Amino acid sequence: MEITWLGHSAVKIKGSRTVFIDPFLTGNPACPTCPEEIREADVIIVTHHHGDHLGDAFALAKKTGAVLVGIHEIAVEAQAQGVAAEGMNIGGTVEVKGVKIHMVVAHHSAEKGNATGVIVELDGKRLYHAGDTGLTYDMKLVAEFFRPDLSFIPIGDRYTMGVPSAVKAVEFLQTKRVIPIHFDTFPIVRADPQDFKRRVGSLAEVIVLKPGGTFTL
Numbered sequence: 604m605e606i607t608w609l610g611h612s613a614v615k616i617k618g619s620r621t622v623f624i625d626p627f628l629t630g631n632p633a634c635p636t637c638p639e640e641i642r643e644a645d646v647i648i649v650t651h652h653h654g655d656h657l658g659d660a661f662a663l664a665k666k667t668g669a670v671l672v673g674i675h676e677i678a679v680e681a682q683a684q685g686v687a688a689e690g691m692n693i694g695g696t697v698e699v700k701g702v703k704i705h706m707v708v709a710h711h712s713a714e715k716g717n718a719t720g721v722i723v724e725l726d727g728k729r730l731y732h733a734g735d736t737g738l739t740y741d742m743k744l745v746a747e748f749f750r751p752d753l754s755f756i757p758i759g760d761r762y763t764m765g766v767p768s769a770v771k772a773v774e775f776l777q778t779k780r781v782i783p784i785h786f787d788t789f790p791i792v793r794a795d796p797q798d799f800k801r802r803v804g805s806l807a808e809v810i811v812l813k814p815g816g817t818f819t820l
């Protein structure tokens with residue numbers, strides 16, 4: 604499975620299916636990929652209704668024929684624009700094209716619906732994308748139920764966890780590997796991923812990618 608960080612919270616997961624989460628590409632100063640370059644997607648997941656997460660999701664779904672998955676209110680908006688979408692809510696699971704998506708709590712705001720996190724199950728692996736969130740004890744439930752093989756955790760502070768809380772999140776999640784996200788896109792979410800890595804220490808393997816960088820899971 605190939606994991607690519609596209610800057611900010613945008614990730615691409617390429618296994619037997621191709622999954623995008625929060626594809627904010629147009630207007631993302633840290634994104635190395637033009638939306639025009641993306642031709643293939645099976646599932647596009649949006650964690651919450653903020654421009655830097657919803658991003659190009661509708662346009663990409665239309666272009667690739669991917670199914671959009673998000674909280675009910677996002678799915679309704681997508682369907683109204685002619686996008687194939689599956690709505691769900693926190694606590695639920697949907698399966699689309701063999702990809703299982705579990706929706707979990709995130710502590711954050713949203714233009715519509717709630718902010719969420721997701722656990723994606725694909726090819727026998729579990730990947731947790733925290734979306735935008737503050738630190739929450741609910742992450743202990745994610746550990747207990749899902750034991751993530753890999754987690755995407757925001758560290759940019761101000762709108763999400765900063766480094767100290769993100770380190771605590773790694774402890775709560777008991778995740779084997781972490782990729783820090785949601786930092787250095789804009790000056791107001793500046794963070795030091797190496798400091799995060801140092802503080803996580805032996806709790807988990809911290810994979811610091813550059814935007815466009817890939818990790819093989």
Ligand code: ZN
Pocket residue numbers: 651653656711712735762
């Ligand atoms: Zn947000």
